[in-house]
Amino acid sequence: MEDYVELPICTIRYRLSGQGPAVILVHGYLENLEIWEDIVPDLEKNYTVLRVDLPGHGKSACNHQTISMDLMADSISAVMTTLDIKKAFMVGHSMGGYTTLAFAERYPNWLNGFCLLHSSANADSSEKRQSRMNDIETVKNGGKRDLVYLSIPRLFAKQNLEKMDDIVDKFIKIGLSTPDQGIIGALNGMAKRPDRNYVIENANIPVFFIFGKHDNLISMEVAEALMERHKKARTVILNNSGHMGFVEEKDQTTAAITSFLTQVYS
Numbered sequence: 383m384e385d386y387v388e389l390p391i392c393t394i395r396y397r398l399s400g401q402g403p404a405v406i407l408v409h410g411y412l413e414n415l416e417i418w419e420d421i422v423p424d425l426e427k428n429y430t431v432l433r434v435d436l437p438g439h440g441k442s443a444c445n446h447q448t449i450s451m452d453l454m455a456d457s458i459s460a461v462m463t464t465l466d467i468k469k470a471f472m473v474g475h476s477m478g479g480y481t482t483l484a485f486a487e488r489y490p491n492w493l494n495g496f497c498l499l500h501s502s503a504n505a506d507s508s509e510k511r512q513s514r515m516n517d518i519e520t521v522k523n524g525g526k527r528d529l530v531y532l533s534i535p536r537l538f539a540k541q542n543l544e545k546m547d548d549i550v551d552k553f554i555k556i557g558l559s560t561p562d563q564g565i566i567g568a569l570n571g572m573a574k575r576p577d578r579n580y581v582i583e584n585a586n587i588p589v590f591f592i593f594g595k596h597d598n599l600i601s602m603e604v605a606e607a608l609m610e611r612h613k614k615a616r617t618v619i620l621n622n623s624g625h626m627g628f629v630e631e632k633d634q635t636t637a638a639i640t641s642f643l644t645q646v647y648s
Contacts, residue, residue, distance in 0.1 A: 400426025410476030414440030438564025
């Protein structure tokens, strides 16, 4: 089922399938709910799977200059309320992980657990923040196409690029379909987000990490520091993935998420 939820500042598209305990899949920057197509069939056999287009992405238009992670979290809560989903397990990819952490802070009683998939609880470094500001100027100057063609291949491990060129092309098309204002709003929102390591430290629900050994955005050094800081969190390392494990190593990622779900819902 696909439908929309009307909010005061945007309309949120969502898809719902399967039956059983609720699992919410939250996409990242320059993505939309369609990125999850490969893993949904395995999950919906035993779970109710909810996917959303975050504000400013896909078909969820939002013209705010800054689309905060809190706003994105609130949009998910609105969809949950509409569908009468009272508790769920959330999987957030990249920016979707930032949204998941905001959700866990704002709605802690609505989650049974969550997984950060190629994501981090750290705030942006000053260098990363400046990079986002540069990307905003690129988009404002009509350079979205250049930005997407530069950004998307970096999400994949170098050794996977050639053999996965059709998947890379698919994600480029999704990136190009993202509205300019949505990209600008999300970049501002990510740059301004706070460090949320305390959310994990204070969580009284299971927390999981999935990292890619060849991730160009989250180095193994950063991943290992997060693992050391959050020893109670369970972690899976994908040995042949960059930032896109759910397509680079689909079976391994699906198995990891299913294992997490079994632990949470057993």
